[in-house]
Amino acid sequence: MAHIHLEDGAFTLQWISIWWVLALVLIGLCLFWMKKGKGIDSKTITIAAMLTAASFAIFQVNMPLFGGVHMNLTPLIGILGGPAIGGVIVLIVNVLSAAIGHGGWGMIGANVLVNMTEVSAGYGTYKLLSKTKVSTFARAGTAVLIGLFLGNITMIAIILISGVQGVTQSRIDMLYGLSLLAGVNMGVAVIEAIVTGYIVSYIERVRPDMLRR
Amino acid sequence: MFKTNHKKGLMIFGVLILVFLALSIAAYAISGNMGIEERFNNAVGIHPDSEEGVPSGIFGFNIEGNLVSYVIIASALIIICVVLYARSKP
DSSP states (O other), X not given: OOOOOOOTTSSOXXXXXXXXXXXXXXXXXXXHHHXXXXXXXXXXXXXXXXXXXXXXXXXXXXXXXXTOBOOOOHHHHHHHHHHHHHHHHHHHHHHHHXXXXXXXXXXXXXXXXXXXXXXXXXXXXXHHHHTTTOOHHHHHHHHHHHHHHHHHHHHHHHHHHXXXXXXXXXXXXXXXXXXXXXHHHHHHHHHHHHHHHHHHXXXXXXXXXXXXX | OHHHHHHHHHHHHHHHHHHHHHHHHHHHHHHOSOOHHXXXXXXXXXXXXXXXXXXXXXXXXXXXXOHHHHHHHHHHHXXXXXXXXXXXXX
């Protein structure tokens, strides 16, 4: 998964504000979309709450793989909740994560943008592949890989655009370092893809109505 | 027809997994064994003043951030889920 693990002060106030404003505009659009669409029933709220709890719980667990990585289930949020609810969920998860000291408060805006990319790309890929007759497991797994890959690209773009205060490293060196980091991140994306594939296949078997929303 | 598409889909997924796995192993081999924060700082060129020790946790799994806050927030979220689930049941 992709998450900007930089402390407050790494980005200038100008860039922190820009990413926050962009994230809030997108969240506003998500809320507008939710209100304008079918609305939110109690079942949707329950699913959203469960996705928030699951994502928060797993997001903080550092796995002993490649020296330390963690999952965040953002493409699963996209597949089950859709991009509008997913946007709100990733905002809540990022705020709660910052509250326990995982990520800076100033980074929430940028991290919401990264996670929203994962949610939207995961949702979009899953829906696109639904038109084919590919199995649910392969569809969900592919959606996760593509979602997390695009999330990593967004993360790299945000850091390169913002720049990091107090470092002498050139953007090219930074791109090289971040590409290696994204490469390592994709290792955990493989695990997340298999886990999500099984979860979505199981849900399709026992509660197919959850996937047809 | 269905089975062919299923197999094709699984094959594409399998190829993607192999590609990304190879990519991550190569990236790990080049960058070396580091924790998340250390890997990030190294990637962008930040040299922290003090090296923070990585907690060992259980079987290498540990919690990022404050453990007590994590337990409190996770418990609150679970309680909210149970309440919402009970209320949404017909």
